[in-house]
Amino acid sequence: MTKLELFKYTGVEQGPKLLVLGAIHGNEPAGTIAIEKLRQQLDSGLVKLLKGSVCFMPICNPLAKDKDVRFIEHNLNRILNRHENEITQEHGFANQICDAIDNTDxxxxxxxxxxxxxxxxxxxxxxxxxxSSWANALNIGTVITSWRDMLNESDAPADFSDTVNYAHLKGKKALLVEAGYHYEPQAEDLAYQSIINTLEFLGMIEQTEKQIPNNDVAHMYKIVFKTEETGAFVKDWKHMDEVNCGDVIAKLDNGEELKAEYDGYVVIPFPTAKAGEEWFYLAKK
Ligand SMILES: [Zn+2]
Incomplete structure (x- = not known):
């Protein structure tokens, strides 16, 4: 069983415990790169941890990362809970990530x-x-809520669990950042800044003077799976493209149109999704 790398840094004083996860999906390098940059700065003393401790797990799915794919057999962020029988390596990774979550705040x-x-x-x-204060302090632009409410109201599998859900079940606080397109350098910068802003928010590093405006908030309300029925998006949707109530998002070959039910956004469209995979989501303002 492959052991996941975990790097721990401890401040002089007692304080909060933070865990930062990268590459839960193997083809998403931003978190891994941001963690490496910050670790160098912590090692060199450029960034000083005042209190508490931070653990970094920079590559949560090393097998998928080696192949530059999202996952091998299981999407790690859909099976993120305890597995008594580690049938696949990803079950083992999930258990190790659960251990790390159990040991943090x-x-x-x-x-x-x-x-x-x-x-x-x-x-x-x-x-x-x-x-809410923490999410706003990341200063990313839009904060999206109601992911779990959306899943509970959908026909998604009941055991569909991700890092944030497992953390919540254990009484921990968790946020998930989507840093932008995998291969844009801005994604690495944003990932890095989101860790720094979290450390500042928790008082673990020196605060810098900054005014953070209230970020927009959107609420998930629909998950759409690709079915056996073929169909396509009516345009090249990007994550967070705005749509109005009634706008057609996708057309199926049987003529059915999939429409937005509220004014809001298309969330994480996945044009190459295969039957059974998540195709897109919708959020409302
Ligand atoms: Zn991901």
Whole structure:
């Protein structure tokens, strides 16, 4: 069984425990690169940890990362809970990530998306005053809530669990960042800044003076799976493209049109999704 790398840094004083996750999906390099940059700065003393501790798990799915694919047998962020029988390596990775989550207070899980031009967003699935303030402090642009509510109301598998859900079940606070398109350098910068902003928010590094405006908030309301029925998007949607209620998102070959039900956004469109995979999501303002 492959052991995931975990790097821990401890401040002088007691304080919060933060876990930062990269490459839960193997083809999403932004978090891994951002973690490497920050580790060098911590090692050299350029960034000083004042209190608490931060653990980095830079490559959560090393097998998928080696092949530059999202996952090998299981999408790690759909099976992120305890597995008594480690049938695949990804079950083993999930168990190791659960161990790391069990040993922390806060989790920042960094991802990226499929299409050039995708806007960055942060997902705050279990809203509290603290997670709302933290999500806003990341200063990413749009905060998206209600991911878990959307899943609960959909026909998605009931055991569909991700890092933020497992963290919530364990009483931890977690956010998931989508840093933009996988291969845009801005995604690495945004991933890095989101870790720095989290460390500042938790008082773990020196604060810099900055005014952060209230970010927009959007709410997930629909998940659409690709079915056996062939069909296509009516345009090249990007993550966070705005749509109005009634706008057609996709047309199936049987003539059925899939439409937005509220004014809002197309979320993480995946034009090459295969039957059974998540195709796109919708959020409302
Ligand atoms: Zn991802």
């Amino acid at each position: 806060y989790i920042l899980d960094i991802h990226s998306t499929h299409l050039e031009g995708d806007l960055p967003t942060v997902f705050n699935d279990f809203v509290t005053d603290e997670t």
